[in-house]
Amino acid sequence: MLSHEPGDTLGHRLDPRTKLAVQAVVAAVALAHATPRWLLALTVVCLLALRGCGLSVPAALAEYRGVLPFLLVAPLLGALRLGPPWVDPAAAIDPLLSVYRTLLLLALAAAYVHTTPPRDSRAxxxxxxxxxxxxxxxxxxxxxxxxxxxxxxxxxxxxxxxxxxxxxxxxxxxxxxxxxxxxxxxxxxxxxxxxxxxxxRCLSWNPTPPALAFEWRDYAVLCVAAGIVAAAALSLTTR
Amino acid sequence: MSTDTEGVALVADEAVANVVRAALFAALTGVLSYVSFQLPVSPVPYTLQVLGVFLAGVFLGPTWGFASLALYVVAGAVGAPVYAYGASGVGQLFSPWGGYLWSYPFAAGLLGYVAHGRDGLTPTGEIPLWRLAAGLGGATVVIYAFGTVGYAVFAGVGLGAAVLAAAVPFVPGEILKGVVAALAARSDRLRAA
Structure with missing residues (x-):
């Protein structure tokens, strides 16, 4: 089961808000640009993120083995036709890109869960x-x-x-x-x-949360995320 | 969140009970998503996740039913393994089955509203059967409307294909879960709780 593992990788040292922001950015860009070129660029981002969190690609995807078979249904259904020629492979391309996009988002989510203790998520x-x-x-x-x-x-x-x-x-x-x-x-x-x-025990609405603070590495990661958003927005306007 | 050292804002007694119940129903929905069963009429293995949504609506009412399932979605997004098959993470909300996750708070809220009305909670054993049936039917429609549209958008297929993949195979299971939720509402064992 997907759960937090203590460690000392870059992913473990990043602020949880930075990691959530990166996930949101990749999700937004992947939804706005589900094209092979953009998905390839986001693949590089995800591979770097997984490496920075000390997680291999097979290990990240193995966490979702229960849901992966359901992903294959979309391209299969997309390619099926109710009349001749019955199967239209070209129609499976969009669902395949969507499935690939989902895999990228799931891999990033696995990296977040792997590196973030519940207490930090709460804060x-x-x-x-x-x-x-x-x-x-x-x-x-x-x-x-x-x-x-x-x-x-x-x-x-x-x-x-x-x-x-x-x-x-x-x-x-x-x-x-x-x-x-x-x-x-x-x-x-x-x-x-x-x-x-x-x-x-006098439960209160304002307990003392763990100290969250951005450090230089958070700013660096956020700058890269901002760069991706800017490039995606620019590409949208010049489309 | 800034650290407040000026005073302590205590959670009121009634709110404590409601917050705790909402959190436990969110956790229970997560636990039920690990349980799967097979119906003779369909090859699809059904999980009991949606039963958690129904139970939250029936037992917590509109406000706390909505709040409980909102908590379920947030907890899963930040890493609690509560989504189907123990999955979690923000990415799930944008996956082909993300539409279902977005629908759960609204479905529980609608079911609670139809079953209990606007003025406080009716004891579950006294909710008229027609209200329960209408609420369960409405909640199921909300879940499958969100789920099917979500599947079409996030999986990149047409609406017809989405209905075939994300709704039709699951209808028999939802009927069973609705019946179980109604049985639970009428249960003497739970009336004492």
Missing amino acids: AVAWLLPGTVGRYCALGVSLVFRFLPLLQSDLRRLRAASWVRLGDERRVDRRVAHLAIGALARAFRRADALALALRA
Whole structure:
């Protein structure tokens, strides 16, 4: 599963806001210019980013092996025709470029997740989103990170208990309802206990976040990102 | 976020409970996306992710249902492995299935609004069945409208092909998830929670 790995690469030392900005820039440019030339240029950016984060291309894509087969559906459907000649390879080019664009974005996302601890992500969210919305999201994101493994183990235990009682021989709707209701009951119990504990500890909207500060390397990366945006905008206006 | 050393803005008691429930439903939606099941009528393996959206709408209502799924989207974007098959990252929001992710907060909000109305939460066991059915139907339409358009835009295919790839194979699974959400709303075990 995709998760943060401690390290000392350039990616680990960059500010999370810089990494989010680079992802946003690459996504925007890739959406605006899904042409082979631009995608090639963005491939170089992504390869450099992966190298800077100490992640190989196969390792980054392996994180998404569950979703990769679904990407192949688009070019296949794009090429199919409902009448003769039935298959039109030229029509698969646009979906293929879109799929390639998605692969680039997924690789960058893997690099971000690999190098950024949840605590830094929380601080970046609070900085990026203004006011109470940002504070709510920051607090909620940290709770999601913390409770995801607990709810996963709850669900695993529920499924194991169901299997040993031959639950997998029941009808699928009863099986799913049993799982959903059990998972909900446990989630409610955990929520009530956690809410009580947080009230007892005087939960506040303004906790002390980890210090986020741009350094020279952040400015350098942001300058490159700004350069890419400027080139993309220039290309749009002269098109 | 600047560090505020002048005072402490405590979260009100009711808000604590709501924030915690919203976060736990966001996490639960993430956990349900790991669970897949097979229906005899279709070769597609269904995940239970959308069931999390339905449950958030039914149990949290319009405001906190929307807030919970917004949290799900933000948490996944910054690295929590909550999207389908444990994926995460900003890139997912612009992938062919990104339209579904954008739709979840709106679907949960709409379902909550139809099921509970504007004035506070109705106890889930007392929500009229027609309201539940209308809310679940509306939420499903929102999810597939966003999902299909997202697929067409981000995968670069026509709208017809997008409907075939991103909507038609999944309809039987959504019906089952709707039924399960309605059963959960009527469950005595959850009424006590």
